[in-house]
Amino acid sequence: MHETSLQDIGKVPAELLAERLEPVRELTKTELELYEIVKDRATGEHYLHYAYVHRNVADMSAEESFHHLLPLSSDSVLGLLFNDDPYAYPEYWRSPFLRNGPEGYYVWFDPGQPSEEALAELEGQRIREKMEQFKRNGAFDEASVRKLLEELDPRE
Template structure:
C-alpha cells in the first residue's frame, strides 16, 4: 500500500493518509514538515510553497497557487532532520525521486537526477565544440584528418553508458 509503488497518487489519498509529525519551518511563502503515512508508516519531508501569480495581478479570477512536494525519508533521515544535523531545503537537498502535485491536484513521481545528466551532456557538448574549433584552426580538412578527428571524439566516450571517459 506504499505510495512508492504507485505511478500516480490521488490527492484524496494524500489528504486521508498523511499526518504531520513535526513542523520544521513555516513562513508566509513556505512550509517544511515531517509527515507520516498512517497506512504504510513511511515518513516524508513535506514541502509546500505559495506561488504568487505576479503576471496575473489585476486579472479577474487570478489566484495564487500552493504546490506540495513529498520526499520519502528513511529512519536515519528523519532523525538527522529532527536533530538538526541534516539539511533538508528544496531543491539543493532533494536528490532522489519525490512526489509533487500538479495542476489537476494529483501527485506524480519526479526524478531530479535529470538535472545532473543535463549538466553532464552540456559539458560533453562544450568539449566537442572546443575540439571542433581547434580542428578547424589547424586547417587540414582532408578526409583522413576528419576521420582522425571523429575517431578521437568517439574514443572519448563510452558507448555503453553515454558518459565521457
Template sequence: MSLKQLRLVSQVELTRRLEPVKTLKEDELEMYRVVKDRETGEHYLHFAAFHIHVAGGGVEEEYHHLMPLDHDDVIALALGSPLFVYPEHWTIAYLRNGPDGGFVWYDPDGAANEETEAAETEKFLREQLLEFRASGKYGEEEVRRLLESIDQRLPPLGEPE
C-alpha cells in the first residue's frame, strides 16, 4: 500500500520501508536526499532541518518532510537538477513529522484554501450581523431569517463527538 493512502505513518514504518537513494545536500542545518519506498518503488524527496531550541534549554530538534516525486523528477535530481527548496517549491501534499513520532500529510494548497474560506466566512458573518443591527428590528421572525441566511451559507456541522 502506498504511503499516499495512509493518513498517519509511523516513524517505525518509514524506517522499515524507506531506503536512501542519493544525498543531494547535507550540512549542519539541513539535508536533502532522495529516498525510495521498498514496497511500492515510489520515490520521495526527504528534507530534514536541524536546529537547537535555545528557549527550550538547548534541546536539539529535527523536522522531517517527505515530498512524493514523479519519475522525471527523480531522474532530474539524480542528474544534478536544482533542488526543490523547502518551503518555496513544496507546493504539493507531503508528509511531515508531528509531535507524536508519526508523519501526517500536509497540503499547502489546502491550508491556503482553508484560510481564504475562513476569511470569506468571517466577512459574510460580519456583514450579516451589521445588517441585522442596522435594521433595528430584533423580533423573533427577524432572528429566524438571520439564522436561516447564515445556515444556508455555512457548511453543515459534522457529527457531535
C-alpha cells in the first residue's frame, strides 16, 4: 500500500512524522541547532530537517524547540551528501516547507509569500537604518528630529 505523501497533507500531526521519518545522515549539530537528512519510510521521500532551540531571555528557564522539514529532490539529497551543497536556514529554504505549529501539528509555510513576521522584520530594518543614518548625521536639533519622525511615520 502506497502512503500519502506528506506534501499532500495540509496539516500534518507530529505523531505521524514521528512514525514515518527516520534519520539518514546528520549534517550539522550544535548545542542550539541540528541539520539532518531524514527519510519518510512510507513514501521514500527525503527531507532536510532543521531543528533549533530558542531560549527566552526574559525567562531563563524557558526553552522552545522548533522544527522545519524541507522536501528534497534526489539530486538535492546527493548534493548535500557528496557535494557539500549549502543548506542553512533561511537563506537556502526558498520552497514550501513544513514547520511545527501549535497543538502538535506541522503546517506548510511558503517562504515566497511574505508572512506578517517577515513584513514586520523588514519594517524594523527600515526604521533601524533610518535611526543609524540620523545618528551618523549628528544633527539633533528640533527640525532634524521632526524630519526623522516624519520619515519614520509618514501620515499621508
